[in-house]
Amino acid sequence: MASDTPPPLYAPREPIFPRRVNGFFRKFKWWIMIVTLGIYYLTPWIRWDRGPALPDQAVLVDLAGRRFYFFWIEIWPHEFYFVAGLLIMAGLGLFLFTSALGRVWCGYACPQTVWTDLFILVERWIEGDRNARIRLWKADWDARKWRLRITKWAVWLLIAVATGGAWVFYFADAPTLARDIFTLNAAPVAYATIAILTATTFIFGGFMREQVCIYMCPWPRIQGAMMDSGTLTVGYRHWRGEPRGKHRKGARAAAELRQATPYSVAEKDLPSDDTGQMGDCIDCMACVNVCPMGIDIRDGQQMECITCALCIDACDDVMAKIGKPRGLIDYLALDDEPPLVPGDLAAVRPMGTEATAGGATATVPVAGRVADVPQAGDQPVVTRRATDWTPKPLWKHILRPRTIVYSVLWSLIGVGLIWALFVRSDIGLTVEPVRNPTFITLSDGSVRNAYAVRLRNMTGEDRQFRLLITSDAPLTISLEGADDTVTVPAQETLQQRVYVVAAPGSVPANSDLTDLRIWVEDSETGARASRETTFNGKGE
Amino acid sequence: MSRKETDKITGVETTGHEWDGIKELNNPLPRWWLWTLYATIVWSIGYTIAYPAWPLIKGATSGLLGYSTRGEVAQNIAAVEEANAALTAQLAAVDLATLEADPELNRFATAGGAAVFRTNCSQCHGSGAAGALGYPNLLDDDWLWGGDIEAIAYTVRHGIRNEADPDARWSQMPAFGELLEKEEIAALVAHVQQISGQDHDAALAGQGAELYLDNCSSCHGENGTGDREQGAPNLTDAIWLYGGDAEALEYTIRNARFGIMPPWTPRLSDAEINAVAAYVHQLGGGE
Numbered sequence: 001m002a003s004d005t006p007p008p009l010y011a012p013r014e015p016i017f018p019r020r021v022n023g024f025f026r027k028f029k030w031w032i033m034i035v036t037l038g039i040y041y042l043t044p045w046i047r048w049d050r051g052p053a054l055p056d057q058a059v060l061v062d063l064a065g066r067r068f069y070f071f072w073i074e075i076w077p078h079e080f081y082f083v084a085g086l087l088i089m090a091g092l093g094l095f096l097f098t099s100a101l102g103r104v105w106c107g108y109a110c111p112q113t114v115w116t117d118l119f120i121l122v123e124r125w126i127e128g129d130r131n132a133r134i135r136l137w138k139a140d141w142d143a144r145k146w147r148l149r150i151t152k153w154a155v156w157l158l159i160a161v162a163t164g165g166a167w168v169f170y171f172a173d174a175p176t177l178a179r180d181i182f183t184l185n186a187a188p189v190a191y192a193t194i195a196i197l198t199a200t201t202f203i204f205g206g207f208m209r210e211q212v213c214i215y216m217c218p219w220p221r222i223q224g225a226m227m228d229s230g231t232l233t234v235g236y237r238h239w240r241g242e243p244r245g246k247h248r249k250g251a252r253a254a255a256e257l258r259q260a261t262p263y264s265v266a267e268k269d270l271p272s273d274d275t276g277q278m279g280d281c282i283d284c285m286a287c288v289n290v291c292p293m294g295i296d297i298r299d300g301q302q303m304e305c306i307t308c309a310l311c312i313d314a315c316d317d318v319m320a321k322i323g324k325p326r327g328l329i330d331y332l333a334l335d336d337e338p339p340l341v342p343g344d345l346a347a348v349r350p351m352g353t354e355a356t357a358g359g360a361t362a363t364v365p366v367a368g369r370v371a372d373v374p375q376a377g378d379q380p381v382v383t384r385r386a387t388d389w390t391p392k393p394l395w396k397h398i399l400r401p402r403t404i405v406y407s408v409l410w411s412l413i414g415v416g417l418i419w420a421l422f423v424r425s426d427i428g429l430t431v432e433p434v435r436n437p438t439f440i441t442l443s444d445g446s447v448r449n450a451y452a453v454r455l456r457n458m459t460g461e462d463r464q465f466r467l468l469i470t471s472d473a474p475l476t477i478s479l480e481g482a483d484d485t486v487t488v489p490a491q492e493t494l495q496q497r498v499y500v501v502a503a504p505g506s507v508p509a510n511s512d513l514t515d516l517r518i519w520v521e522d523s524e525t526g527a528r529a530s531r532e533t534t535f536n537g538k539g540e
Numbered sequence: 541m542s543r544k545e546t547d548k549i550t551g552v553e554t555t556g557h558e559w560d561g562i563k564e565l566n567n568p569l570p571r572w573w574l575w576t577l578y579a580t581i582v583w584s585i586g587y588t589i590a591y592p593a594w595p596l597i598k599g600a601t602s603g604l605l606g607y608s609t610r611g612e613v614a615q616n617i618a619a620v621e622e623a624n625a626a627l628t629a630q631l632a633a634v635d636l637a638t639l640e641a642d643p644e645l646n647r648f649a650t651a652g653g654a655a656v657f658r659t660n661c662s663q664c665h666g667s668g669a670a671g672a673l674g675y676p677n678l679l680d681d682d683w684l685w686g687g688d689i690e691a692i693a694y695t696v697r698h699g700i701r702n703e704a705d706p707d708a709r710w711s712q713m714p715a716f717g718e719l720l721e722k723e724e725i726a727a728l729v730a731h732v733q734q735i736s737g738q739d740h741d742a743a744l745a746g747q748g749a750e751l752y753l754d755n756c757s758s759c760h761g762e763n764g765t766g767d768r769e770q771g772a773p774n775l776t777d778a779i780w781l782y783g784g785d786a787e788a789l790e791y792t793i794r795n796a797r798f799g800i801m802p803p804w805t806p807r808l809s810d811a812e813i814n815a816v817a818a819y820v821h822q823l824g825g826g827e
Contacts, residue, residue: 011568208572215570436668440824443682443777445737450679450824480822481640499824504778
């Protein structure tokens with residue numbers, strides 16, 4: 001590029017045509033897709049009997065009623081800390097998985113990945129595998145291309161509608177809403193939600209794909225900061241694979257090598273067979289062709305890589321065919337790379353100079369890197385990888401202080417939430433002293449305080465509660481508009497004003513503050529709850 | 541002009557800026573991102589045509605859709621009023637004595653009455669309805685003109701001691717400073733202190749008893765328990781509108797004190813008056 005020509009400001013998208021691949025990770029991902037999509041589409045249809053007053057949908061976010069139902073658990077708005085706790089757990093879980101396994105969320109479970117996978121599967125069924133798709137892409141828009149494209153888009157659209165459609169079922173009774181949707185009786189917001197999610201699913205899964213991960217999603221940036229050199233990610237064993245090249249034998253390889261290398265090569269150092277100088281990578285591009293992100297994993301860790309592991313399957317397949325051990329591309333950490341050790345000493349001359357010194361000629365890497373600057377004189381210009389190097393076993397990459405700390409924090413919050421779930425009361429009680437005015441004098445001279453009591457019945461049945469008071473001082477309780485018992489309908493909150501009276505001239509009537517406790521007691525079960533509060537006297 | 545420079549590792553040109561050794565690669569944006577920018581520009585043009593946007597010398601362009609926030613508020617209020625129309629009509633016509641038997645209507649009345657109270661009544665009676673010196677406390681169990689819900693509604697509707705409404709509650713205590721001697725007033729004060737259970741001068745109070753019967757009992761009653769027909773306060777209880785100590789009592793007897801409450805008939809609708817009566821009735825002193 002000429003120095004006065006500015007680089008292009010905008011880059012067109014390079015289309016990506018991932019090739020079909022088989023193998024362990026691909027199978028695993030199919031299973032994950034089946035399970036996650038199954039959960040997503042079917043969950044709203046699970047029924048759960050909660051009695052007549054409550055919805056019988058197992059998982060339901062009731063926005064109007066401000067409740068979240070999850071099987072036997074029911075979360076009220078004032079229990080939002082459960083949601084906060086779950087979000088914190090999700091955050092810590094992401095730290096944990098990212099520090100142990102890199103972007104494992106992105107590669108396996110992220111909806112963008114799962115739906116894109118599904119869309120690519122559809123694409124392959126309709127348009128064929130990579131090469132057929134490339135041909136079709138290049139082809140003119142004739143009848144066949146239109147037919148295939150429209151078929152593909154139609155299937156995508158069906159999936160997208162089903163996806164957007166399933167979402168709204170989490171927010172209303174699924175069978176009723178499904179009927180309303182098909183008879184055009186559902187609320188406009190339901191159709192709008194379906195339309196928006198259909199559009200995003202269709203566009204993100206069909207057309208944006210890797211662009212969502214690269215340009216729209218914040219996680220790649222954030223997760224990059226959570227990984228370290230001990231994190232297992234999808235990587236290329238370049239010390240095993242390089243120098244890459246076509247898989248040839250004996251002299252022919254030697255001749256090629258002689259031509260390819262900038263340095264003179266000693267005959268004894270040339271490969272005599274395929275176990276010699278060439279690395280295991282035969283540059284077949286299988287790993288590149290299967291990549292849904294369109295990258296070359298052999299370039300090392302890069303931001304675009306979602307660690308979907310499909311290149312591992314592709315490479316393992318090739319390695320099996322050429323009779324090499326699997327794992328040229330594999331889950332590995334940066335510090336799994338064997339350390340460099342100095343190679344043999346040899347005289348090195350600048351490029352093109354012939355060897356002279358003491359019979360030894362020049363040197364070419366014995367499976368390793370050529371040193372940067374060829375200098376005359378004997379020096380370890382060639383390095384090689386340590387052969388006695390054993391990388392850490394997998395479990396040591398996963399069980400590290402970092403991941404253990406994350407796991408412990410994660411579990412502590414989880415245990416805390418479960419504990420909170422079991423000890424929470426099904427009576428919600430708040431007592432708010434009325435402070436405008438702090439107290440009033442009644443005509444007989446007694447002093448009265450008022451309290452705004454909110455009584456929440458979190459069960460599915462109407463309950464009767466008796467209100468009581470305990471205090472060291474002589475105080476009496478009475479209720480506005482009721483005797484001592486109130487009925488709180490199922491699932492409702494009752495606001496009840498409660499009066500506490502101190503007799504004329506009594507200690508609490510004349511003192512400043514008196515502690516007291518207001519109790520509620522279920523008339524049937526005897527379940528109780530209480531709140532502490534204070535009584536304001538005249539303070540004389 | 542910044543210097544062109546290419547990053548060695550990536551082979552990408554940098555922006556030419558440097559912050560303490562940190563440089564930024566000048567990677568191209570994806571093309572669709574540019575189209576997103578154009579789309580937002582097109583959207584913004586449509587938006588400024590459809591909605592109020594461009595400032596003019598007076599006001600602004602009103603937009604093709606005719607939207608305004610004020611109009612939206614008016615719509616919302618109209619929607620609420622429409623939704624409540626049935627209950628409002630019911631409340632305007634209800635027999636107040638039976639209001640509490642209808643929990644839904646009662647709740648509607650109480651909630652609406654709270655809003656009416658805050659807007660119209662709290663200036664004198666206080667936002668917590670605790671009153672002030674000269675303005676009755678509506679929380680307690682002492683009522684000058686009656687504390688059942690109908691009496692409260694009547695008071696609100698017609699007011700107290702105002703010329704505007706012939707049906708207003710009316711009474712007037714004479715200023716005894718012109719009728720009685722200073723000593724006689726002191727004796728009356730002692731008597732009132734006695735019947736209200738305060739510390740008092742027993743000899744003076746004895747003199748005051750007769751004066752009381754002659755001058756006060758026609759309104760406040762023989763025993764000083766007041767008369768709601770005339771709005772005459774009960775003098776035997778612990779509640780004093782203008783203060784119950786000797787000084788305040790003496791001032792009241794000498795000069796006479798009474799307040800005025802406006803009639804709310806034209807300003808508040810029947811439904812609103814019933815609502816505020818229901819609200820005041822359930823504040824803790826209702827009878």
